[in-house]
Amino acid sequence: MVAAPISESAVQLTDVFQHVGSHCALDGVSLRVQCGEVLLLVGPNGAGKTLLTRLMAGLDRPSAGAVRLFGQDLAELDEAAMTALRRRVGVVMQRGSLLDGLTVLENLLLPLRTLPMDREAMARAARLVMTQLLLDGMENHQPRSLSLGQRRRVELARALIHQPRLLLWDGLTDGLDPASVRDIFAILRLQQELRGLAVIATDNGVMQGLGESARIVVLDRGRILFEGDQDTLRQALPERIDLRYVIEGNPG
Numbered sequence: 650m651v652a653a654p655i656s657e658s659a660v661q662l663t664d665v666f667q668h669v670g671s672h673c674a675l676d677g678v679s680l681r682v683q684c685g686e687v688l689l690l691v692g693p694n695g696a697g698k699t700l701l702t703r704l705m706a707g708l709d710r711p712s713a714g715a716v717r718l719f720g721q722d723l724a725e726l727d728e729a730a731m732t733a734l735r736r737r738v739g740v741v742m743q744r745g746s747l748l749d750g751l752t753v754l755e756n757l758l759l760p761l762r763t764l765p766m767d768r769e770a771m772a773r774a775a776r777l778v779m780t781q782l783l784l785d786g787m788e789n790h791q792p793r794s795l796s797l798g799q800r801r802r803v804e805l806a807r808a809l810i811h812q813p814r815l816l817l818w819d820g821l822t823d824g825l826d827p828a829s830v831r832d833i834f835a836i837l838r839l840q841q842e843l844r845g846l847a848v849i850a851t852d853n854g855v856m857q858g859l860g861e862s863a864r865i866v867v868l869d870r871g872r873i874l875f876e877g878d879q880d881t882l883r884q885a886l887p888e889r890i891d892l893r894y895v896i897e898g899n900p901g
């Protein structure tokens with residue numbers, strides 16, 4: 650296995666295309682996310698957010714272009730190198746992925762299976778994320794007995810239990826009210842400061858109270874329409890009818 654080169658960049662996409670059948674769903678996307686950075690990937694239904702998340706998670710290969718995580722080109726990694734790289738990434742996909750035959754605790758421990766950790770350390774890691782995500786007392790529950798918001802918290806806890814360096818969170822507000830999302834972001838901010846966690850979260854709009862210290866990328870029909878902070882986005886809106894369509898659903 651090739652040693653991971655030292656890089657400041659958590660994710661780098663270079664001229665990425667993704668074709669779904671004859672449809673060009675991602676159309677030349679280039680993007681770089683630094684370690685410790687929070688990026689909100691915003692766009693309407695069908696913009697390509699999930700496809701992009703899947704590429705960054707190494708679940709799909711692009712039709713063209715390069716996807717690099719921590720400096721490593723995913724196309725060049727063998728199975729063992731890809732497994733090692735996945736340990737640095739936590740993923741929450743849009744349509745839930747909890748295993749219903751397992752308890753909450755068993756679901757949480759899944760990412761730790763291949764790590765050299767003893768039972769004690771695993772139990773400590775599980776307790777920590779359960780407390781952080783307000784899941785105390787739910788370890789023996791079945792996922793199907795939980796509310797949508799609770800299931801979402803379990804998915805986030807599972808994505809964070811192995812202390813990844815990059816969190817990919819597709820569907821930021823799915824099942825979670827704005828106050829819960831803000832609470833979870835406060836936890837993520839701490840991890841961002843303490844150990845350089847990078848976060849890439851997708852949503853249909855820019856949630857109030859989140860965008861201030863994040864970079865925003867607006868995606869529409871597989872292309873990046875805008876990249877910048879929330880102030881710059883606000884200033885750009887009066888001049889940019891295409892952005893107003895996407896952000897406000899109103900070209901007015």
Ligand SMILES: Nc1ncnc2c1ncn2[C@@H]1O[C@H](COP(=O)(O)OP(=O)(O)OP(=O)(O)O)[C@@H](O)[C@H]1O
Nearest residue numbers: 669674692693694695696697698699700701743853
């Ligand atoms: N498996 C698939 N088969 C056919 N088309 C697909 C498939 N997956 C994605 N697409 C198409 O690719 C485009 C991008 O889809 P994607 O799911 O990435 O959008 P999205 O921005 O995540 O949307 P949403 O906000 O609704 O989740 C859409 O036009 C979608 O119809």
